[in-house]
Structures are given as C-alpha cells and as structure tokens.
Amino acid sequence: MPLVANSNLPTFKRLEVIGETIIPCDSAVHQDIRELHIGLLNMMPDSALAATERQFFRLVGESNQIAQFYMHPFTLPELPRDEVGRAHVDQYYESFETIKQQGLDALIITGANVTQPDLALEAFWEPLDEIIEWAYENVTSTLCSCLATHAVMQSRYGKKRQHMGFKRWGVYPHYLVDREHPLVAGVNTRFDIPHSRYNNISREQFESAGLKVLVESAEAGVHLAVSEDLFRIVFFQGHPEYDIISLLKEYKREVTLFINHERDDYPPMPENYFTMQSAAILEEHKEQVIAAITNGTPPPSLPEALITERLDNTWHDTAEAVLNNWIGKVYQLTSIKRNEPFQPHIDPDDPLALK
Secondary structure: OOOOEOOOOOHHHHHHHHOOOOOEEEOOOOOEEEEEEEEEEOOHHHHHHHHHHHHHHHHHHOOOOOEEEEEEEEEEOOOOOHHHHHHHHHHEEEEEEHHHOOOOOOOEEEEOOOOOEEEEEEEOHHHHHHHHHHHHOOEEEEEEOOHHHHHHHHHHHHHOOEEEEEEEEEEEEEEEOOOOHHHHOOOOOOOEEEEEEEEOOOOHHHOOOOOOEEEEEEEEEEEEEEEOOOOOEEOOOOOOOOOOOOHHHHHHHHHHHHHHOOOOOOOOOOOOOOOOOHHHHHHHHHHHHHHHHHHHOOOOOHHHHHHEEEEEOOOHHHOOOOOOOOHHHHHHHHHHOOOOOOOOEOOEEEEEEEE
C-alpha cells in the first residue's frame, strides 16, 4: 500500500519519480484503510542522510499490507551536521518530543558513524538510550540496523560489540537458521545481504542474551535476530536496505579519502560485489591513481558508468519480504491491541505464533 506524503520531504518526490506510489496527505482520508505510523530515527551522516530515508521509505512502501503508511523521520541533535544537513533536518524532520506525544506503531533506527572505541562514550549515547527505552515500552516493534543493533545489545543486554581488526565489506550469502519464524515466512532459504562494518556481535553473544538468531552467514556472521519475546526488537547487522550502487558509492568515498591523504592505504574492493571485469577496471584505475599521486598530477576519476552497468542486486527481494512480514506483524498486533501496552500472547502449542 502507498506511502502518504505527510510532509514536503524531497524523498517522497524522488520515490514517486522511480515509480513508487505516493499519495498526497489530503487524499489519504479513508475510513476503511488503517493508518500505520512508522518512525525513522535517521542517525546517518549528511552524505547518506537522504539516501537512507529513501531506502527505508521505499521498503516500507513496498509492503503489501492493507494500510496507509505515515513516515516520521527524526534524528539526534548530538550528531554532527554541516549547514546543509542541519537545514534538511530543521525543515523536514520532527522532534523526539513530538514523536513521543503523537506515538508510533513501529520504529526503525539506522546506523551511524562513530568516533569512540566504546559506544557509551559517544555524545549521542544517552539520548539514543532514552529513545531505545521509550520505544521498548511504547512501540509495538523496533527494527535496529547495524550500529543501532550494537547499541541496543550493549545498553539492554550488556553485550559489547567486538572489533574484527578489518572491515567486513561486501555482499555475502546467508542462510535461514530458523525457517518457521513469522519474520522469514516465504523467504528463500539462501540469499545475499550486503555488510559494511568493522565490529561484530557474534551468534554466541546473541544467544547468551536469550535472543533468537534467524539468519546467519558463514563469512559475515549473524544478520537477523529477534528479542526474547520474538518480535519487540528486530536486529539487523547487514544492510538489506542498500541500493544497488550503495557499496560502489562507499568505495568511491574511500578512494577519495586516499587521494586526499585522509587514509593511508588504498581501500580494498568490497567482496563478492564487482564482476571480474569490473574488478580489473578498478585495479587499473588504482594503478593510475597511485601513479598520478606519485607524479604530482591530477588522479583520474573513478569510471562509475562502466561499473554501474555491471552491478547485480541479489538482496532486494529478500529485504522486501522480511520488511513486509515485519510490517504485517505490526499491523496485526496494533489491530488487536490498538490502545494497550504490547503484551503478545504466546500460544503454548505454537511458540512462534504471535497472537
């Protein structure tokens, strides 16, 4: 069902251009169609702020649930923003105080860039923890992406992420660990998910906290897990919301950092993402960049056009299916207990049936 353009956020226009169904707010009054209000706590840096909006809005809008979706983006004032980023937030985002007053049916929390070895030392730690606790008591389900997963695991379960000593970066095959859970109903038993992170929460850490792992990769580790009540918190470590070009854009940023002497080594390529031909093109580009820096001449631009046409998206269908299942459960539970605290009944004959 459609997204409702409940603000002038440019993301709605961008989604409409690519064919998503967006309806004006004044046309969204239908007594027979439920509203679902979903918050997006967008903690991404300015360079990825709008792209992250678009990616998660699109996944929500592609759900086949019979509802009209109202998206409520907000962020944390403690996150650093440049003038353009701050203007975007000031013009289009809501405050957490407004969110609390109006309430939400579900919440998505994105990743963020960090600067400290311990998340508790970050300037945004306490306000993020406040939102996590509020959502746990007042929102039907919270979906945590990447850094948000690590933050919740530390704040609620005392499980700190571990630095891997390298960047897990690329597209990796994953497998269903639990094929019966409602969140993975109708999902392929094997599928790909992009990852981009230096830190990891292991399967042992999830399980020792009493949480249930649903999806795992032999190379990339756990991607999808759920809280002990099977639904209130959903944990992603990967990035199923990524566009087909997201890792390419990230690779380009890292190459630019090298050119500008902001990183010492030339970045490795994301794993399992580029074709052999694309990898050869990028290897040649690397040699040209290093030679230009050595000779004091301008380095060549990254040949994006040659690479983009050879990229494959092998994860979006699965992302759609999981988000649809998640929203379906939110819809079911909010329909049953629209004005009551979240207290799912667990059928003793079917512990996975959330009723």
